[in-house]
Amino acid sequence: MAGIQQPSGQIKLTNVALVRLKKGRKRFEIACYQNKVQDWRKGVETDLDEVLQIPQVFVNVGKGQTAPRDDMKAAFGHTDQDKIILEILNTGELQLGEKERQQQSNQLQTEIIQLVSQKCVNSKTKRPYTATMIEKALIGELKFNIVPKKSAKIQAMDAIKLLVEKQIIPIARARMRIRVTGDVKKLGLGEKLKTDMGATVEEETHDELVCSIDPGQFRPVNEFVLAEVKGKCKVEVMEVAVQN
Known part of the structure; x- marks a missing residue:
């Protein structure tokens, strides 16, 4: 046939x-x-x-x-x-089919929550939050909307702003640790950063300064150092995420 x-x-x-x-x-x-x-x-x-x-x-x-x-x-x-x-x-x-879209959305949400938990701490205890606690506050309480075609990094920053603003849980950005090398002691750089830029000095020798700052202050701090020392010191980031 x-x-x-x-x-x-x-x-x-x-x-x-x-x-x-x-x-x-x-x-x-x-x-x-x-x-x-x-x-x-x-x-x-x-x-x-x-x-x-x-x-x-x-x-x-x-x-x-x-x-x-x-x-x-x-x-x-x-x-x-x-x-x-x-x-x-x-x-x-x-x-994408419905199953694939849901899987992709779940993966994106997980990545966003992980990024938030790495960059934030409990503002009272200074300890990091678990991903589960971040998810409960962000998705469960604040109903944060995950946008499929928007990068996880950008959405994580939006999520942090929302969490800090609403304070569903006591939360703040984790401070950034930086190292300044050069004639730091001679220039009195530690005291200047502490007084003028709100830095927390952790360690200072004649040629190295380690301190923590608010992440949003990195550019102003870098510009401040360059203006103060006129090329005699260098600023580098040591840590930008929460350390357990």
């Missing part, structure tokens, strides 16, 4: 990750294997056959509708399908 023929221009695919690109008022899609698109973009995967389920440009993968040559010509200026596939793969928007 002859096999059932699919309608011309239609290919059925299942369990795919889609990459979509809108160009020239048209939508184009390619069908990829799960988790392979990011590997390709990071350079981890270099074999295109391992990324694509089929080397074909679609207008709708779900319906199996392949892209007409006229549409590709109008949008891309040519009909070289290999080049079009690469453009879509490299610049298109990855369409």
